[in-house]
Amino acid sequence: MAIDSSYYVHESDKAALNALKAIPGFQQLMKALMKIWNERQFRILNMSGRIRISENQLPQYYNMLPPICEKLGIDVPDLYLELNVNPNAYTYGDTTPFIVITSGLLDTMPEELIPTVLAHECGHIACHHVLYSTMGRILLNSTSSIMRSGLLTMPLMIAFYYWMRCSELSADRAAVIYDGSADKMSEVCMRFAGLDKNVQGVISKDEFLKQAEEYREIVKNSTWDKTLEFLTLSTKSHPLTAVRALESIEWAQSDQFKKIMDGTYDQAPTSDDDDTFGNDVFGRDDFGKDKPEEKAKEGSGLKQFFGFDMDSSSDGESKPLFDFSKITSPFMKKKEDEPAHTAEAPASAPADGVDIAAEIRKYKALLDDGIITQEEFDAKKKQLLNL
Helix, strand or coil: CCHHHHCCCCHHHHHHHHHHHCCCHHHHHHHHHHHHHHCHHHHHHHHHEEEEEEECCHHHHHHCCHHHHHCCCCCCCCEECCCCCCCCCCCCCCCCCCEEEEEEHHHCCHHHHHHHHHHHHHHHHHHCCHHHHHHHHHHHCHHHHHHCCCCCCCCHHHHHHHHHHHHHHHHHHHHHHHHHHHHHHHHHHHHHHHHCCCCCCCCCCCCCHHHHHHHHHHHHHCCCHHHHHHHHHHHCCCCCCCHHHHHHHHHHHHHHHHHCCCCCCCCCHHHHHHHHCCCCCCCCCCCCCCCCCCCCCHHHEEEEEEECCCCCCCCCCEECCCCCHHHHHHHHCCCCCCCCCCCCCCCCCCCCCCHHHHHHHHHHHHHHHCCCHHHHHHHHHHCCCCC
């Protein structure tokens, strides 16, 4: 039986995505990008310059996918091999996501760990990360031109990076679920940290996890180290490998994981089910506390990302650890000579609060089932994106 992602998505993932969407300019940025980007561009790139892995082409890797996808409840995506010495795997797309693995990954990872890597990538698909992560990578890989246009502000850029780091933790959990334990996922993290196939000598997973625990203590007990952590990670799309390994091990020991594996869960968990996993692993102690009953308001994402309650004053009131106003104000302040925008939104624009990505996925499902035509899908997609 397929396991719904709502049972294992990381609390920081949910909170960070809500905060990202709440930052002013997010919807406008996404709409502008969708006007110039088409998913078929990826298909052209993949088919023309990468090796498509299939039942007849490197089948030992393709055959790893179907059982993973069945477990996570997703369609089997296309899988490609890219010539790249850097060990990596990534998932792109929108309505038709695909996975790319690099030649460097196959050189670095023993074959028995490749399914774990693929399960992690499939976890991104199952958790509905792909559209936003694809947009984020496109934006962040071309930041200079987009930031000059005024569309990608500093708050949005840092918020995208932050959510992408948090989303990796949900995908790690998907891999742990597929493997049935965190042993392989923690070894994958060690491989990405520097453990190549050719490294000789005594290797201890316990020592690797111990350094992650020491890292936590260093950051936890020092306000200055928290500041350095934020500045170091603010433009990183992936969390630190040792932290990921420890997070995976701890989650595999939780009641939440045991209920999933036993099939005894009966409803999607909330942050109150297990306080151990209500913490943000990259900064604020309460950032990951997801409160679905509190609808995010426009602008609240700025406080989430730039008003870190990392320290408290003697009177109990929280105070920002770092003053980000000097960074964010040039992007958030409206130009005095800029005329006020009073035009009404077009009738075809989606209502406030509509999750555009979810709506597109819904109509894509209707298209796949033959209920609507391709023309009808394209028209509805343009309407949702206000094109």
